[in-house]
Amino acid sequence: MIKVLVAGFMGSMGQKTVNMVNQNPDFQLVAGLNPGASEINKAEYNLADDVAVFDQLSDVKTDAEVWIDFTIPSVAFENVKFAIENGIHPVVGTSGMADDQVDELTKLAADKRVGGLIAPNFGLSAVLLMKFATEAAKYFPDAEVIEMHHEDKLDAPSGTAISTAKMIAAARDEPTAPASQESVTGARGGEVDGVPVHSVRLPGYVAHEQVLFGGPGEALTIRQDSFDRESFMSGVKLAVPAAAKAKTLIIGLENIL
Numbered sequence: 001m002i003k004v005l006v007a008g009f010m011g012s013m014g015q016k017t018v019n020m021v022n023q024n025p026d027f028q029l030v031a032g033l034n035p036g037a038s039e040i041n042k043a044e045y046n047l048a049d050d051v052a053v054f055d056q057l058s059d060v061k062t063d064a065e066v067w068i069d070f071t072i073p074s075v076a077f078e079n080v081k082f083a084i085e086n087g088i089h090p091v092v093g094t095s096g097m098a099d100d101q102v103d104e105l106t107k108l109a110a111d112k113r114v115g116g117l118i119a120p121n122f123g124l125s126a127v128l129l130m131k132f133a134t135e136a137a138k139y140f141p142d143a144e145v146i147e148m149h150h151e152d153k154l155d156a157p158s159g160t161a162i163s164t165a166k167m168i169a170a171a172r173d174e175p176t177a178p179a180s181q182e183s184v185t186g187a188r189g190g191e192v193d194g195v196p197v198h199s200v201r202l203p204g205y206v207a208h209e210q211v212l213f214g215g216p217g218e219a220l221t222i223r224q225d226s227f228d229r230e231s232f233m234s235g236v237k238l239a240v241p242a243a244a245k246a247k248t249l250i251i252g253l254e255n256i257l
């Protein structure tokens with residue numbers, strides 16, 4: 001039985017995670033962290049009476065072994081640092097952490113021998129999209145990423161789009177330099193390692209990504225769609241036992257599949 005804390009348990013992903021943990025006989029939900037947690041009726045958030053809830057990081061006292069984090073970009077680093085320093089193995093879905101923060105956490109995890117997993121995307125379709133895009137980039141160096149998300153998403157571009165662009169950049173030869181100039185700022189999107197990335201935020205969308213490759217007289221488009229946040233839960237379920245025994249910080253779900 002692996003004891004689990006869910007940070008951000010009152011949010012969309014947090015609630016999916018609470019339900020996944022409750023339904024899994026190998027996991028036990030022992031704690032939750034979210035601003036306002038002490039004011040809630042626990043049953044409304046699918047928590048048993050004995051689950052400890054905390055409003056802020058400095059209040060957390062727990063015997064949890066795994067810390068699942070689906071919070072907001074500005075707090076994820078401090079949360080994960082706290083978890084590792086307290087011997088709790090992190091499973092991190094929260095996007096928006098900077099590269100130097102991930103590097104610092106990787107070093108801390110190795111020093112403390114408290115490993116875990118950070119995954120830009122826990123959905124199988126997105127993991128496969130990144131794999132296929134990396135392969136295609138060897139043959140089609142000219143590529144652009146378009147990601148589409150719900151209107152409440154705080155960060156842009158998405159963590160998945162950043163990872164996809166980095167993987168494409170690492171796998172490809174020199175791309176063709178595009179000739180176009182922007183007459184409207186932002187028209188060509190942002191750039192991650194030289195790969196243009198475009199972020200769409202619209203009601204009705206959940207989480208979607210397309211990679212467009214162009215070559216002489218032909219094009220290849222790879223697309224994935226998460227229509228429901230349930231699509232991330234099989235990845236989180238796999239990550240919990242993997243994180244619990246990890247001695248280093250693993251980046252990317254593909255490295256435990």
Ligand SMILES: NC(=O)C1=CN([C@@H]2O[C@H](COP(=O)(O)OP(=O)(O)OC[C@H]3O[C@@H](n4cnc5c(N)ncnc54)[C@H](OP(=O)(O)O)[C@@H]3O)[C@@H](O)[C@H]2O)C=CC1
Nearest residue numbers: 008010011012013033034070071075093094095120121122
């Ligand atoms: N890796 C993956 O596969 C996926 C990653 N994500 C990422 O997960 C994150 C959460 O997404 P989502 O659930 O949709 O967002 P939500 O806004 O629905 O949930 C975020 C939750 O975190 C809470 N929160 C804010 N500050 C803190 C804090 N200091 N400590 C603990 N909890 C806090 C929020 O509370 P309040 O509302 O009171 O601020 C809210 O309940 C995002 O970064 C998103 O990009 C999402 C889907 C899949």
Ligand SMILES: O=C(O)C1=N[C@H](C(=O)O)C[C@H](O)C1
Nearest residue numbers: 095120121153158159160207
């Ligand atoms: O905010 C979301 O919803 C998602 N965030 C992650 C990201 O930034 O890539 C994963 C997925 O796209 C859903």
